[in-house]
Amino acid sequence: GQSLEQPSEVTAVEGAIVQINCTYQTSGFYGLSWYQQHDGGAPTFLSYNALDGLEETGRFSSFLSRSDSYGYLLLQELQMKDSASYFCAAPAGAGNMLTFGGGTRLMVKP
Amino acid sequence: SAVISQKPSRDICQRGTSLTIQCQVDSQVTMMFWYRQQPGQSLTLIATANQGSEATYESGFVIDKFPISRPNLTFSTLTVSNMSPEDSSIYLCSVGEGTGTGELFFGEGSRLTVL
Numbered sequence: 689g690q691s692l693e694q695p696s697e698v699t700a701v702e703g704a705i706v707q708i709n710c711t712y713q714t715s716g717f718y719g720l721s722w723y724q725q726h727d728g729g730a731p732t733f734l735s736y737n738a739l740d741g742l743e744e745t746g747r748f749s750s751f752l753s754r755s756d757s758y759g760y761l762l763l764q765e766l767q768m769k770d771s772a773s774y775f776c777a778a779p780a781g782a783g784n785m786l787t788f789g790g791g792t793r794l795m796v797k798p
Numbered sequence: 799s800a801v802i803s804q805k806p807s808r809d810i811c812q813r814g815t816s817l818t819i820q821c822q823v824d825s826q827v828t829m830m831f832w833y834r835q836q837p838g839q840s841l842t843l844i845a846t847a848n849q850g851s852e853a854t855y856e857s858g859f860v861i862d863k864f865p866i867s868r869p870n871l872t873f874s875t876l877t878v879s880n881m882s883p884e885d886s887s888i889y890l891c892s893v894g895e896g897t898g899t900g901e902l903f904f905g906e907g908s909r910l911t912v913l
Binding site for chain 1: 829831839840841842843846890893894895899900901902903904905906907
């Protein structure tokens with residue numbers, strides 16, 4: 689089985705940097721994904737780390753450490769539109785089926 | 799990327815009735831996934847819909863309650879049977895392209911409220 693743990697809520701101010709952590713326990717591990725979901729919207733893919741290290745995509749970066757069973761999503765230069773829920777997720781096998789963490793609700797304040 | 803259309807987008811249902819949700823993808827895909835997201839909660843996988851074979855259900859979900867059809871490579875339906883208020887949730891259809899990418903595309907979801 690798989691379980692992924694994230695903080696339930698994070699609050700930050702506009703322009704700041706925020707890090708959302710994810711720790712996981714899996715019977716087999718293939719990589720870690722991150723998704724963003726605005727209220728009333730569908731989850732949208734942000735990033736995927738199959739290997740250790742940092743992946744950067746614009747203002748968002750994602751990090752993975754397999755030895756620590758840990759990853760994080762880093763959001764820089766926060767904007768109000770970044771207020772959303774963020775989910776880490778891991779493939780349950782070699783296919784695309786994902787198990788999701790509990791989600792972190794990010795609130796960006798002026 | 800894949801474009802996924804779900805119908806209905808929302809519905810209010812009476813206890814004891816059943817509702818079928820449709821999912822249409824703009825390209826052929828091998829596997830389609832049905833997730834449930836209860837209010838304020840995470841996404842829980844209900845089942846994987848495979849074309850030409852029975853769906854594969856996750857622990858806690860059974861075919862009698864959530865029958866799934868997958869008649870071709872672009873379409874699937876999920877039925878929520880004999881609904882109770884506990885079934886009030888958002889039901890999401892998703893697909894992935896390739897394997898090992900960690901990327902799923904989601905429909906906009908079907909928000910069901912059971913009275």
